[in-house]
Amino acid sequence: MNYFYSILLLFTIGALGSLFLGKKDQAANLWGNLFAIAGSVAGLIFSIQTLLSGTTPILTVPSAFPLLSFTFKFDQLSTYFMLIICTIATLASIYALGYVKHYYKKYNIGVLGFFYNIFIASMILVATSHNALFFLIVWELMSLASYFLVIYENREHNNIKAGSLYFMMTHVGTAFIVLAFLLMYSVTGSFEFEAIKTGIVHAPSQITNLILLFALFGFGTKAGIIPLHIWLPSAHPAAPTHVSALMSGVMIKTGIYMLIRFSLFFLPAVPLWWGLLILILGAVSSLLGVLYALAEHDIKKLLAYHSIENIGIILLGLGSAFVFVSAHLYSLAAIGLIAALYHTLNHATFKALLFMGAGSVISETHTRNIEEYGGLIKHMPQTALFFLIGSMAISALPPFNGFFSEWMTFQSLFQGVLRFDVLTKLTFILSAGALAFTGGLAAACFVKAFGATFLARPRNQEVAHTKEPGVPLRAGMAGLAALTIVLGFFSGTVTGFLNKVAASLINLSGTETMIHAQTQSVNIANNFAFISMPQIFIGLVAALTVVAGITYLLTRTQKVSRNITWDCGSDLSPRMEITATGFSRSFITVFQKVLKPLKETEVEYDDERMKYFPKSNAIHLELQDIYMPYIYQPLRKLVLDTAGQMKKIQVGYTNAYILYILIALIGILFVLAL
Amino acid sequence: MTNILLVLLQIILIPAVSPLFIGLTRKVKAKLQNRRGAPITQPYRDLWKLLHKDEVVSHDASWVFLAAPYLIFASTIFIGAIIPLFSTTLPTIFTSDFLVVIYLLAFGTFFLALAGIDTGGAFGGFGSSREMLVASLTEGGLVLSILTLALISHTTNLTGIIHNMTSMPLINFAPVILAFASFTISLLAETCRYPFDNPSTHLELTMIHEAMILEYSGKRLALIEWASANKYLIFIALGVNMFFPWGITGSGNASQILVTLLLFMVKAGLFCLGIAALESSIAKLRIFKLPKLLFTSFALSVAAIILII
Numbered sequence: 001m002n003y004f005y006s007i008l009l010l011f012t013i014g015a016l017g018s019l020f021l022g023k024k025d026q027a028a029n030l031w032g033n034l035f036a037i038a039g040s041v042a043g044l045i046f047s048i049q050t051l052l053s054g055t056t057p058i059l060t061v062p063s064a065f066p067l068l069s070f071t072f073k074f075d076q077l078s079t080y081f082m083l084i085i086c087t088i089a090t091l092a093s094i095y096a097l098g099y100v101k102h103y104y105k106k107y108n109i110g111v112l113g114f115f116y117n118i119f120i121a122s123m124i125l126v127a128t129s130h131n132a133l134f135f136l137i138v139w140e141l142m143s144l145a146s147y148f149l150v151i152y153e154n155r156e157h158n159n160i161k162a163g164s165l166y167f168m169m170t171h172v173g174t175a176f177i178v179l180a181f182l183l184m185y186s187v188t189g190s191f192e193f194e195a196i197k198t199g200i201v202h203a204p205s206q207i208t209n210l211i212l213l214f215a216l217f218g219f220g221t222k223a224g225i226i227p228l229h230i231w232l233p234s235a236h237p238a239a240p241t242h243v244s245a246l247m248s249g250v251m252i253k254t255g256i257y258m259l260i261r262f263s264l265f266f267l268p269a270v271p272l273w274w275g276l277l278i279l280i281l282g283a284v285s286s287l288l289g290v291l292y293a294l295a296e297h298d299i300k301k302l303l304a305y306h307s308i309e310n311i312g313i314i315l316l317g318l319g320s321a322f323v324f325v326s327a328h329l330y331s332l333a334a335i336g337l338i339a340a341l342y343h344t345l346n347h348a349t350f351k352a353l354l355f356m357g358a359g360s361v362i363s364e365t366h367t368r369n370i371e372e373y374g375g376l377i378k379h380m381p382q383t384a385l386f387f388l389i390g391s392m393a394i395s396a397l398p399p400f401n402g403f404f405s406e407w408m409t410f411q412s413l414f415q416g417v418l419r420f421d422v423l424t425k426l427t428f429i430l431s432a433g434a435l436a437f438t439g440g441l442a443a444a445c446f447v448k449a450f451g452a453t454f455l456a457r458p459r460n461q462e463v464a465h466t467k468e469p470g471v472p473l474r475a476g477m478a479g480l481a482a483l484t485i486v487l488g489f490f491s492g493t494v495t496g497f498l499n500k501v502a503a504s505l506i507n508l509s510g511t512e513t514m515i516h517a518q519t520q521s522v523n524i525a526n527n528f529a530f531i532s533m534p535q536i537f538i539g540l541v542a543a544l545t546v547v548a549g550i551t552y553l554l555t556r557t558q559k560v561s562r563n564i565t566w567d568c569g570s571d572l573s574p575r576m577e578i579t580a581t582g583f584s585r586s587f588i589t590v591f592q593k594v595l596k597p598l599k600e601t602e603v604e605y606d607d608e609r610m611k612y613f614p615k616s617n618a619i620h621l622e623l624q625d626i627y628m629p630y631i632y633q634p635l636r637k638l639v640l641d642t643a644g645q646m647k648k649i650q651v652g653y654t655n656a657y658i659l660y661i662l663i664a665l666i667g668i669l670f671v672l673a674l
Numbered sequence: 675m676t677n678i679l680l681v682l683l684q685i686i687l688i689p690a691v692s693p694l695f696i697g698l699t700r701k702v703k704a705k706l707q708n709r710r711g712a713p714i715t716q717p718y719r720d721l722w723k724l725l726h727k728d729e730v731v732s733h734d735a736s737w738v739f740l741a742a743p744y745l746i747f748a749s750t751i752f753i754g755a756i757i758p759l760f761s762t763t764l765p766t767i768f769t770s771d772f773l774v775v776i777y778l779l780a781f782g783t784f785f786l787a788l789a790g791i792d793t794g795g796a797f798g799g800f801g802s803s804r805e806m807l808v809a810s811l812t813e814g815g816l817v818l819s820i821l822t823l824a825l826i827s828h829t830t831n832l833t834g835i836i837h838n839m840t841s842m843p844l845i846n847f848a849p850v851i852l853a854f855a856s857f858t859i860s861l862l863a864e865t866c867r868y869p870f871d872n873p874s875t876h877l878e879l880t881m882i883h884e885a886m887i888l889e890y891s892g893k894r895l896a897l898i899e900w901a902s903a904n905k906y907l908i909f910i911a912l913g914v915n916m917f918f919p920w921g922i923t924g925s926g927n928a929s930q931i932l933v934t935l936l937l938f939m940v941k942a943g944l945f946c947l948g949i950a951a952l953e954s955s956i957a958k959l960r961i962f963k964l965p966k967l968l969f970t971s972f973a974l975s976v977a978a979i980i981l982i983i
Contacts, residue, residue, distance in 0.1 A: 561730050565794055
């Protein structure tokens with residue numbers, strides 16, 4: 001058990017040491033990231049060992065004050081999330097070793113290392129803490145560390161703005177979480193997770209419903225569920241890339257982790273409406289997430305919107321699991337839960353990979369605007385390959401891991417369609433439809449992202465000077481790309497493993513097993529569906545080899561010559577090839593009812609009266625934000641108005657305040673006397 | 675021994691006869707337009723000719739452009755091997771889940787669209803954009819139309835679907851007609867037919883598929899053309915075998931296979947006639963009218979699923 005402390009100690013040394021080294025750039029970078037790697041690897045080994053041994057170590061830190069004693073518990077769910085955090089943190093830290101170099105002499109590297117180490121450690125603590133008070137402390141620590149990382153590049157005004165929005169949203173979320181835990185405390189009289197679990201069984205359903213709603217607001221904000229997502233697309237891109245990878249890949253998943261913890265651990269008798277609500281939110285988040293991503297031209301923002309989409313997909317799996325639990329169909333609930341857990345891991349890998357790919361491109365081209373790239377595949381072939389693998393995985397194309405977890409999510413939704421009454425069934429059908437459209441639109445979006453970034457001719461002179469990024473950056477990406485392939489190939493093994501995690505949360509005893517998973521194949525609901533990822537992989541590779549071989553034999557005498565692209569007789573220029581804006585314009589037109597595009601044209605004329613010869617033309621395209629004017633600004637106005645009313649009793653004389661205290665005291669005495 | 679031969683037959687059947695069905699469709703369309711039309715075997719000759727031509731590749735093209743035809747063609751071969759064509763008892767070594775088939779088709783579309791962008795021409799990128807628009811909006815209707823059958827037959831495995839559909843009483847086929855209509859719309863969209871795309875156009879304003887492959891020549895063009903023929907036959911095979919499955923199941927001995935194989939060819943041929951007739955009777959739609967048609971396909975499938983439960 002001391003082993004767990006030594007993991008935390010590694011991060012602490014990493015944090016303090018790099019802060020101490022401060023402006024000695026090279027040393028601070030090495031110190032901070034090497035300790036982060038060491039801590040993450042140690043955490044990785046610890047979590048794998050614990051998961052494989054099947055034990056549930058508990059770590060209690062006693063104290064004279066009951067409120068200050070706290071517990072860690074490494075049950076299957078916590079350890080699984082710790083595994084995800086440590087895996088991505090290891091590779092992100094390797095990447096950081098090289099990436100941080102471009103901050104040398106510009107920003108304080110020690111501060112970056114300090115918050116980075118604290119950030120990883122706090123995420124591990126969030127996943128493993130088993131006491132509400134301590135949980136809130138480390139949750140706050142995680143939010144603060146990530147806030148400081150978001151505003152790390154503080155010379156850019158937009159980053160500060162993004163950070164402030166994130167700071168506010170995350171604290172509003174935390175307020176709801178505090179409310180949820182206080183409600184549970186009022187019923188159970190304890191902050192210990194185990195005591196809450198046993199004590200809350202007798203709580204009236206109004207209270208538990210309220211707890212679930214508070215949890216949804218609190219953790220939904222962190223997870224980035226639409227419409228609570230507004231901080232995410234601006235905060236994730238602002239952070240340094242390795243932090244973006246961790247935030248998008250891992251941190252938002254802590255929200256998912258706590259939603260699972262609340263719904264299946266604390267309140268295992270979840271009501272039907274809860275599952276349906278999660279399903280609907282999942283469908284909305286996935287569809288809208290991918291649509292906003294399509295319209296986005298900042299590559300990191302595009303990826304951030306895809307995080308919202310994937311959180312939606314995870315929620316589709318989770319929501320169906322909750323619906324099944326509410327109907328006591330526990331073995332079916334396991335399918336949805338495994339789908340959600342698997343997609344959590346998969347999204348962490350390919351999203352971190354994509355962020356790192358984007359980061360490598362940004363560090364070479366010094367812009368996040370996708371329109372200024374083009375043709376990068378010729379200068380950065382390896383980065384392009386890694387980004388392509390990530391793009392295919394996130395678009396759910398076989399044989400990669402994203403396909404398998406989406407397949408599984410589909411299957412759990414199909415099981416829902418087969419059962420239940422008409423309205424519930426309709427929710428499942430439409431969710432399956434939303435998932436299908438999401439898959440197609442995600443593929444479209446990544447054709448755009450990959451095509452505009454890496455293919456065709458450069459649209460900016462900067463591209464000519466780009467080169468492959470350093471070894472650590474490529475090593476981090478290569479590791480994640482390999483993981484993407486491995487998690488796709490061995491999906492049967494991983495599913496079998498996740499079945500145990502699911503069984504620790506859902507009471508599967510006495511029910512018919514609905515998932516049979518081997519390395520070879522995964523079988524769902526007694527031959528309702530089966531799939532073999534290794535066979536798909538091998539089959540595709542075999543088909544490709546045979547096709548390439550035969551074509552080569554048939555055509556080896558033919559010449560291949562190089563010439564220019566067909567240009568209709570004019571000179572080809574970069575302005576002739578399609579831009580990301582052009583690519584996505586038709587999608588925006590089709591979905592204009594939802595996306596509400598705005599178009600402003602500005603024309604300046606040589607002669608204002610004649611208006612025949614325009615001097616300059618400008619066009620400004622953007623999407624109208626519907627969340628700020630319709631949800632957040634009315635809320636802000638409400639808060640300000642209420643505060644204004646409160647101000648009236650604030651007269652500024654000490655005597656008056658003493659009077660208020662006296663009145664309050666008498667009031668309390670009366671209440672107590674009654 | 676026969677089993678191995680049958681599996682081999684299954685694997686090569688799609689690429690072997692797919693040009694024939696393209697030729698047949700073209701011939702029927704020509705006849706309906708009062709033309710004589712090229713012989714049915716013309717697509718074979720075209721492929722043969724292209725395979726013997728030298729190739730010109732753009733300076734701007736990267737390995738994505740060079741590899742895409744192989745990847746696309748290989749994916750259609752793989753799909754052709756895993757979907758049931760003339761038997762449901764064949765020891766196919768693959769898992770023929772319908773989602774695998776749909777997402778493998780998306781795999782091909784993904785690379786085709788990338789190849790369209792890769793050369794940096796003015797047409798390719800717009801072809802890719804349009805193709806992805808149509809493909810992504812087709813997905814919902816396509817998944818749900820096959821899901822209708824999957825729910826009726828209690829399996830998402832294509833072999834299982836076809837096997838169970840044959841034993842279905844005819845009266846149960848009412849909702850299937852809706853699903854079939856939805857599937858047919860998806861078929862037209864995915865295989866670049868009217869009213870979505872004109873397979874024989876080279877007019878900049880209207881082309882989708884042809885715009886993406888404009889820069890290809892020689893053997894790579896042959897592979898792409900052949901792959902799109904394969905895709906066409908795959909959709910036809912899915913259509914006839916899932917929605918009109920009678921006669922596919924058999925004991926699996928050689929003489930019976932011959933009968934089911936012939937039956938498959940006849941059914942697919944008839945379906946081709948239907949598509950050609952449908953194509954000849956409608957006009958191409960404006961691109962922004964297409965989503966409405968695709969959402970109709972989605973709505974039809976939802977209605978079909980509601981009806982069966």
